[in-house]
Amino acid sequence: MIDTASQTDSNSTTRFWLIVTGVIILIQIVSQYLMGRIWICECGYVKLFEAGVNTPGNSQHLFDWYTPSHIIHGFLFYGLGWLVLRKKPLTAKLALAxxxxxxxxxxxxxxxxxxxxxxxxMAVGYTGDSILNSGMDMVSMIAGFFFAARVPVWLTVVIALGFEVITAFVIRDNLTLNVLMLVWPIEAVKTWQAAL
Known part of the structure; x- marks a missing residue:
């Protein structure tokens, strides 16, 4: 027999955390609008994927070479949620992420x-993300979060490492290098990245 009261509580809890997540995303979008970020690329159109790294279109369209970094964010944030919110539902962990x-x-x-x-x-001409690109970074993180929630840890680690290796090879940048260069810039790394 199904306990309808506990099922209703579970549905209410899920709905609550999904609303919280939606409000967080809305705050992100409104904040960026108030900061003067542009909605889409100044070029006036939207591309599915921007392949250029040091181009005006980077971080302006739906996806780019930094999308894998945001998917890895989802992997990491799922792990953090699992660690600190073990007894909470998946949607509470999603809100934290x-x-x-x-x-x-x-x-x-x-x-x-x-x-x-x-x-x-290496991002000499970087001007920031368009609101569209930033929103898609959030979508990519959420995709990574749900992926990590559904597959074995080893597979998540293998894919994260694969993303890091591929982006390091293709664009001489990845999540690890990005964090390193923001926190503790190394001139040799910057020189290597600039040689692309």
Missing amino acids: ALIEAGWEILENSPIVIDRYRTAT
Whole structure:
């Protein structure tokens, strides 16, 4: 026999955390709009994938070479949620992941971090994300989160490492190098990245 009261409680809890996640995403979008971010690429059109890294279209369209980094964010944030919210439902862990990703997206598009990217990393002409690209970064993180929630840990680790190797090979950048160069820039790495 199904306990309808506990099922209703479970549905209410799930709905609550999904609403919280939606509000977090809305705050991310509104915050970026208020910060003066543009909705789409200044070029006036939307591409599915921007292959150029040091081009005006980078971080302006739906997906780019930094999308794998955001998928890895989802892997990592799922792991964090599993660690600190073990007794909470998956949707509560998702809300935590969305909060962290939204916080990063807002910070990443602030003048101080944009300037840091320009001076410390290979992203010399970086102007920040379009609101569309930032929103798709959130979608990519959520996809990574749900992927990590459904597959064995070893597979998530293998895919994350694969993403890191492929992007390092193709664009001389990845999540690890991005964090390293923001926190503790190494001139030799910057020189290697600039040689692309």
